[in-house]
Amino acid sequence: MLKIIIPTIMLMPLTWLSKKNMIWINTTTYSLLISLISLSLLNQPSNNSLNFSLMFFSDPLSAPLLVLTTWLLPLMLMASQHHLSKEPLIRKKLYITMLTMLQTFLIMTFTATELISFYILFEATLVPTLIIITRWGNQTERLNAGLYFLFYTLMGSLPLLVALISIQNLTGSLNFLLIQYWNQALPDSWSNIFLWLACMMAFMVKMPLYGLHLWLPKAHVEAPIAGSMVLAAILLKLGGYGMLRITTMLNPQTSFMAYPFLMLSLWGMIMTSSICLRQTDLKSLIAYSSVSHMALVIVAVLIQTPWSYMGATALMIAHGLTSSMLFCLANSNYERTHSRTMILARGLQTLLPLMAAWWLLASLTNLALPPSINLIGELFVVMSSFSWSNITIILMGTNITITALYSLYMLITTQRGKYTHHINSIKPSFTRENALMALHMTPLLLLSLNPKIILGFTY
Amino acid sequence: MNPLIFTTILMTVLLGTMIVMMSSHWLMIWIGFEMNLLAIIPILMKKYNPRTMEASTKYFLTQATASMLLMMAIIINLMHSGQWTITKVFNPTASIIMTSALAMKLGLTPFHFWVPEVTQGISLTSGLILLTWQKLAPMSILYQISPSINLNILLTMAVLSILVGGWGGLNQTQLRKIMAYSSIAHMGWMTAVLVYNPTLTMLNMLIYIMMTLTMFMLFIHSSSTTTLSLSHTWNKTPLTTTLILITLLSMGGLPPLSGFMPKWMIIQELTKNNSIILPTLMAIMALLNLYFYMRLTYSTSLTMFPSTNNMKMKWQFETKRITLLPPLIVMSSLLLPLTPMLSILD
Numbered sequence: 001m002l003k004i005i006i007p008t009i010m011l012m013p014l015t016w017l018s019k020k021n022m023i024w025i026n027t028t029t030y031s032l033l034i035s036l037i038s039l040s041l042l043n044q045p046s047n048n049s050l051n052f053s054l055m056f057f058s059d060p061l062s063a064p065l066l067v068l069t070t071w072l073l074p075l076m077l078m079a080s081q082h083h084l085s086k087e088p089l090i091r092k093k094l095y096i097t098m099l100t101m102l103q104t105f106l107i108m109t110f111t112a113t114e115l116i117s118f119y120i121l122f123e124a125t126l127v128p129t130l131i132i133i134t135r136w137g138n139q140t141e142r143l144n145a146g147l148y149f150l151f152y153t154l155m156g157s158l159p160l161l162v163a164l165i166s167i168q169n170l171t172g173s174l175n176f177l178l179i180q181y182w183n184q185a186l187p188d189s190w191s192n193i194f195l196w197l198a199c200m201m202a203f204m205v206k207m208p209l210y211g212l213h214l215w216l217p218k219a220h221v222e223a224p225i226a227g228s229m230v231l232a233a234i235l236l237k238l239g240g241y242g243m244l245r246i247t248t249m250l251n252p253q254t255s256f257m258a259y260p261f262l263m264l265s266l267w268g269m270i271m272t273s274s275i276c277l278r279q280t281d282l283k284s285l286i287a288y289s290s291v292s293h294m295a296l297v298i299v300a301v302l303i304q305t306p307w308s309y310m311g312a313t314a315l316m317i318a319h320g321l322t323s324s325m326l327f328c329l330a331n332s333n334y335e336r337t338h339s340r341t342m343i344l345a346r347g348l349q350t351l352l353p354l355m356a357a358w359w360l361l362a363s364l365t366n367l368a369l370p371p372s373i374n375l376i377g378e379l380f381v382v383m384s385s386f387s388w389s390n391i392t393i394i395l396m397g398t399n400i401t402i403t404a405l406y407s408l409y410m411l412i413t414t415q416r417g418k419y420t421h422h423i424n425s426i427k428p429s430f431t432r433e434n435a436l437m438a439l440h441m442t443p444l445l446l447l448s449l450n451p452k453i454i455l456g457f458t459y
Numbered sequence: 460m461n462p463l464i465f466t467t468i469l470m471t472v473l474l475g476t477m478i479v480m481m482s483s484h485w486l487m488i489w490i491g492f493e494m495n496l497l498a499i500i501p502i503l504m505k506k507y508n509p510r511t512m513e514a515s516t517k518y519f520l521t522q523a524t525a526s527m528l529l530m531m532a533i534i535i536n537l538m539h540s541g542q543w544t545i546t547k548v549f550n551p552t553a554s555i556i557m558t559s560a561l562a563m564k565l566g567l568t569p570f571h572f573w574v575p576e577v578t579q580g581i582s583l584t585s586g587l588i589l590l591t592w593q594k595l596a597p598m599s600i601l602y603q604i605s606p607s608i609n610l611n612i613l614l615t616m617a618v619l620s621i622l623v624g625g626w627g628g629l630n631q632t633q634l635r636k637i638m639a640y641s642s643i644a645h646m647g648w649m650t651a652v653l654v655y656n657p658t659l660t661m662l663n664m665l666i667y668i669m670m671t672l673t674m675f676m677l678f679i680h681s682s683s684t685t686t687l688s689l690s691h692t693w694n695k696t697p698l699t700t701t702l703i704l705i706t707l708l709s710m711g712g713l714p715p716l717s718g719f720m721p722k723w724m725i726i727q728e729l730t731k732n733n734s735i736i737l738p739t740l741m742a743i744m745a746l747l748n749l750y751f752y753m754r755l756t757y758s759t760s761l762t763m764f765p766s767t768n769n770m771k772m773k774w775q776f777e778t779k780r781i782t783l784l785p786p787l788i789v790m791s792s793l794l795l796p797l798t799p800m801l802s803i804l805d
Contacts, residue, residue, distance in 0.1 A: 124715040158742040
């Protein structure tokens, strides 16, 4: 694992020592190379995990997330080039350093064995993200957004720290490799109910669960493009990954403790999808759609069946790529019109046809069109929740319909129709932007050919 | 002040604390405290104006009361145990009185009222000495009598201090008052774990002193005592804004910075001793502290605060010397991976 971590750390001296005209080239190239190294982890030989050392390991759940993380860094760098072009050199280097630091922490989080080390790195990802949102966001609301982001997450995760330490006292070790062999059922008592709550709330806030999701639209909307990309694609998945890891230790309370959260998620996904239909702000629409998709993941993780775990993992990867791509598309609009209002820049198909093709593909994958991996994820979740309780099919079906509605609404508003007269002087799409969209879309399409690498450890 | 006299007075302060920390006779400890108190008054009053006079008077009154209470506890201890050696205090009355006296010296709730006002009235360097060096002596006595302290009183004072330190700092814009409330909260954390594992108290003291030293050095470097003047540092030395950000986040206890280490260890120790609600409450109340640190970082490092046009020229005139700043900053932010080394504190 050090073969990925040390090159990522070394990206920081690389940025600081590069010349002015080489910083973007150097960092993007080397981060692409690092993502190539991480691809080798996808080859998981058996049902067991690949243990690299006492501190790092990778199993079929964390390997796809790791590959997604390393894949996203060059994409973030490519996306940020325009809005940083006018900043002084030192600030550009600082930005890239923040992104690289975040990347290092994320890689270490996904591969940590010891749960306390996972916790420390989970919290550590907050600091660079906060700095990216607050320092380089564009509107005054970013200050509030940073505070909401930081405090919601910290409020949820401090009980997690106490819970992890008390589990360590009970079972002797928090090393994940040991726990999977040593698992014993938690006795039924009030304090174990609170333990369950303490363990799960941190990840519920991060996912986010419907009632605790207030930080997400603020943070996603106010963050610069790289911040939005990494938030939507990876940081939300940290919550899902944490939940998937920690529910193995929390039986049998999950069978009854999960009900409130299941209800909130099932209702919340319909609520947030419906809100998307009434949004005027493009980034806000994509942010709420993230909440809706993540609610599906929460449902999948809480019902704890093999198929639902497969669906959760696939949905996380698929949503990561799709959501990140949508944010890049929204950003390409924002860079041209400096506004996030959807109707200000409509009818773009006439002006930027190639970008319209990317918009189409992104919207189609967002609404889970077959045979994309989005569909595989959603389908597995819908099927397993149907087997858990037949009535959920109504809610899930409604959600899929409304998702299709708002994805098409977004597509039609921005692409179709007559263009407004004030945008006929926008710059044509840059090759960089087209490359960015292609690099998002290609893994998504290719994975539909071999989805078993993202189906997680219950395949 | 005449350098020779200043050196003498400073040495007396040092000597007073040293006497407190190294004595085995209760009377010598009291003498050490008094020496410390009397010698630090001129240091607090380096600038001679009514504000510093008021602050020094408040400091003197509270500390003298505390010393008298300490003396009473010592006498009661003498009456009941018949000896002057420092061991744990056997009599509960004496123990309670001594705990209250030391809490008054440290600035724990409910004896915290003097800390913000005294810190605000004195200069930054004196405030630095007040908030770091002066805490060493009472803490060392608490360490030595820790087996006999009444747990209820100590934990109540600790939790209330964390609450007051967090809540009180929320309405402040003066940097010295913010540091004072932060000191109250950190003292709360330190005393909470005193009965369970005094080594962690020392660890927290060490890291707190490093972080407070760093913060004060940064404030002295930019000669700023209000949030507003701190927000102009991006004009003068943009690098210090980053350093202020890192140190403030470390003081707030965010991983992966070293300020997280004492909090984590304290939570671990408390949880091992089967108290779960207490560390959760303490951790959540520490978020209040984090809020006003974040507010400081917002005005200083994360935004470019509005300033007048000639602010950018100020860097040419700032030639304050900052001792030891780079190692301090490194130690106050990057020490977390060295956590296993805290066993050397034993």
